[in-house]
Amino acid sequence: MLINELSKRTGITAHTIRFYEKSGLIKGKRYENVKSNNYYHYDEDTVEKLELIRDAKSVGFTIHEISQLIDAWYNNKMTVTEKLSILDEKLLSIDERIKQLKEMKKLISHFKKDVLTDNC
Amino acid sequence: MLINELSKRTGITAHTIRFYEKSGLIKGKRYENVKSNNYYHYDEDTVEKLELIRDAKSVGFTIHEISQLIDAWYNNKMTVTEKLSILDEKLLSIDERIKQLKEMKKLISHFKKDVLTDNC
DNA sequence: TACAAGTATAGACTATACTCTAATGTTGTT
């Protein structure tokens, strides 16, 4: 599929998809037998990758971290041990974030209590 | 206290503190009776605010969101209802983030399973 | 008093992550 279809299927603009391509997150293919243009062609895996990018971004992962995740998912040059090491590291960082968010919840709940007691 | 002490107590550089001052997150006071300089003086509340800024930043809040939090905490011009509305909104967004993080954990655990089954 | 250390300001610079524009070429439809 060409970039326009990929964009429609993922809801990510062609501009941003090209930015991800330049950043190395996804890889389109150019067919050698087509000489008239140099259009990129994308497969179903790329749709999945873009969905992962969107989800991972929404929880605060950087492009660099997402790039590591995609490698752990698709890169055939990495060993199982390397992949697991990256995935475990990400799981730990997620747990840390959840912990911090829960602390922030407590703090904000304290604010609420203060607001209610100081003003009523 | 002057900026250097504030910096030492919070671990935030003077540069960054001045950036927060410019961004409206904190407010130093200048004493009119001192004519020889125009140094900013900070109080204990500012220390607390900077600690809040650091914590809130670590969970991914933007300067703008933190500014709202500080208003809900310290601004005397806001009504109780307005403050509670902001705090409740932040609590909801935190819950949403925790939910997304848990989904991401599930996804990464799936990756782990795939890595283990595909390669052993 | 000399001089190091502290303070303020403007503005330049960096990094991340886009977002957009312009120029140019290709493809598809009528």
Place this chain on the structure above:
DNA sequence: AACAACATTAGAGTATAGTCTATACTTGTA
């Protein structure tokens, strides 16, 4: 053939959040 729609590239611009430099003035210490 004409023309809209699509594709690529380079490079400029934007927003966020700092980070650093240069200049200049003030304060504290030997």
